[in-house]
Amino acid sequence: MASVRIKFRSSTVEGKEGTLYFQIIHKRVARTVFTDCRVFPCEWDSVSSSVITRGTEERKAYLEMVASKLKWSMERFTKIITGKEKEKADYTVDDIVSEYNRQPECPTFFNFIRSMVAKKTAAKRDGTAKTYRDSLASFSSFRNGKDITFDDLNEDIINQYEAWMKNKGLKRNSSSCYLRTLKTLYFKAVELGLTEEKDIFRHVFTGFATTTKRAISIDAIKAIRKLKFKDGSPLAFARDMFMLSLYLQGMAFVDIAYLKKSDIRNGQLQYSRKKSGQALTISWEKPMQEIVDAYSHLTKDTPYLLPIITTQDGTERKQYEKAEHNVNRNLKKIGEMAGLHIPLTTYVARHSWASIMRDMGNDITVVSKGLGHSDIKTTQIYLSTIDNSTVMRANKRFLGRILK
Numbered sequence: 240m241a242s243v244r245i246k247f248r249s250s251t252v253e254g255k256e257g258t259l260y261f262q263i264i265h266k267r268v269a270r271t272v273f274t275d276c277r278v279f280p281c282e283w284d285s286v287s288s289s290v291i292t293r294g295t296e297e298r299k300a301y302l303e304m305v306a307s308k309l310k311w312s313m314e315r316f317t318k319i320i321t322g323k324e325k326e327k328a329d330y331t332v333d334d335i336v337s338e339y340n341r342q343p344e345c346p347t348f349f350n351f352i353r354s355m356v357a358k359k360t361a362a363k364r365d366g367t368a369k370t371y372r373d374s375l376a377s378f379s380s381f382r383n384g385k386d387i388t389f390d391d392l393n394e395d396i397i398n399q400y401e402a403w404m405k406n407k408g409l410k411r412n413s414s415s416c417y418l419r420t421l422k423t424l425y426f427k428a429v430e431l432g433l434t435e436e437k438d439i440f441r442h443v444f445t446g447f448a449t450t451t452k453r454a455i456s457i458d459a460i461k462a463i464r465k466l467k468f469k470d471g472s473p474l475a476f477a478r479d480m481f482m483l484s485l486y487l488q489g490m491a492f493v494d495i496a497y498l499k500k501s502d503i504r505n506g507q508l509q510y511s512r513k514k515s516g517q518a519l520t521i522s523w524e525k526p527m528q529e530i531v532d533a534y535s536h537l538t539k540d541t542p543y544l545l546p547i548i549t550t551q552d553g554t555e556r557k558q559y560e561k562a563e564h565n566v567n568r569n570l571k572k573i574g575e576m577a578g579l580h581i582p583l584t585t586y587v588a589r590h591s592w593a594s595i596m597r598d599m600g601n602d603i604t605v606v607s608k609g610l611g612h613s614d615i616k617t618t619q620i621y622l623s624t625i626d627n628s629t630v631m632r633a634n635k636r637f638l639g640r641i642l643k
Contacts, residue, residue, distance in 0.1 A: 240324055241265035241335055243316045245309055247283045257283070259305070261312065265332040272336060274312065276305045300385040304347070307388035311345040346433045349375065349386040352424055365556045366493070366514055374420040377404070389434035392425070394442065401443040412447060419445040453587050454594035455579060457640055460485065462577045464641070470533070477569035479530045480545075481588050485641065486527050488519070488609040488634055489592030492566065492585040496547040496559040503544075517611040522631040524638060592637065599640070601633050609634065 242264050249257040256277035263270045282291050282302060290306040292299045319338050323330045352375045359368035381403045387396070397418070404414040422440045429436045464482060468475035484490050493513045502510050508521045537546035547562045548555050567584045574583025581587070589610070596606045609630045 241320045241332060243313065243320070245288045245313065247278070247280070247285060249280055259283075259309065261316065263316065263332055263335055265330075265335065268332045270332045270336050272339065274308065276308055278302065278305060296383075297385070300383075303391065304386060304388065307391050308345040311388060311390055312339075315339060315342050343433070345388060346428065347386045347388050348392055348425075348428075349379065351389075351428055351433065355424060355427065369556075370416075370420055371424065374417045374424075377417045378421060389428060392434075392439065393437065394439040397421075397439050397443055411444065415444050415446060418443050453581065453584075453590040455581070455583075455587060455591050457595060459577060459579060460591065460641055463573060463583075466573065466576060473565065473569050474573060476534075477566045478573055479533065480566050481570055481573075481583070481585065483527065483530050484585055484588035485592055486524065486530075486638060487521055488630070489589035490521075491589060492563050493559060495545065496543075496562065497555075498544040499542045500538075500544055501542065512611045515611065519609075519611045520631075522635065524635070526638065526642060595640070596633060596637055599633075599636065605630055605633050 244262045244264075245259060246262050247257055247259055256279055259274050259276040259278060261272040261274070263272065278290060282293065283289075284291050290302050290309070292302040292306070294302070316335070316339060319335055323334070352371055356368045356371045356375070359365075359371065378400060381400050401414060401418060404417065418440065422445055425434075425440070426436070428434050460482075463478060466478060468478060480492065480495065484492065484495060487495070487508070491512070491514065494510060497513060498508070498510060502508055503523050506523050508523050508527075509518070511518045531544055534546050537549075538544065541549055541551070543549075548558045550558070563585065570583040570585065570587075574581070577583070593606050593610060596609065597603065
């Protein structure tokens, strides 16, 4: 049976790290497989063929990573050799090396997430890519930038991460969002065979906590609408985007940003939600056109309906994110001016539309259809039975309540 050992080769340059490699022997034939792992002589125990973790916290983290990679590779060699022995077929040491080289490199959690970000970006799933990036940034901050292999990713680390976020002052839904995203990515890695499922998220909260009410009343909306701002000012633009979101059935700001002039046809606005791809149709009404007309001089040279994305140069996502940040900052000022007790944001418009529509007696399935909630299983069953005209009529009644 073949044997595998980990060996250390010192550097020919004094003071430099040496190289770790695998020596595979079978039928008196030896082959060498080098790794990308580098350690100093004092960090290697030749008797036990193991890494000695010492030095600064950063160095210890690196050496632990090296040890994990070596363990992962040794397990792969063992699995290959065991498989060939079970086959009871003649094989050579080169067969072992060849099969090992076809294996993927030792996966680390950070690198896996980066690969998933790249995959979503290539598929133009920018929202999901951003969610993955944000979750990686948070977990990396917790780890002080130190990557970790799947073998070392365990329940204690996940529990510590949740506690770290709580100490940082993150709200429960924010920490849950990060944990839920990491859990999703972890299970993707399990599906791909990069690690075994160890139920490491079982003691952390990945659900949805009850939040403070974000919806505001009709009277509050009317008060915001009546505020006087200088035409073209940042405050006026923020208020107009808030009102437009309300008029457009609580449309998310990202969808408003990407609306194009060509989306309006035969008195209707037809678009697909960026988040879910759900197609929606909204009756195009006079108050909506009035807001668009106020900014038409800024959109003459673009296909977009509003001056949020102004150039098509690959930075569309950044333009939208910057605009949303500025609008939300100004909406908070507007909320204070209107005497609101909650921070006013673009998301409040979405909540308010849904809440008011419900209070007006509309069926929950009509509200769900209007919001484009194709991912809500409890209402999706009924969506196909709700005609678009039903939602349009309900939204017209909603507009009437605000504008009268």
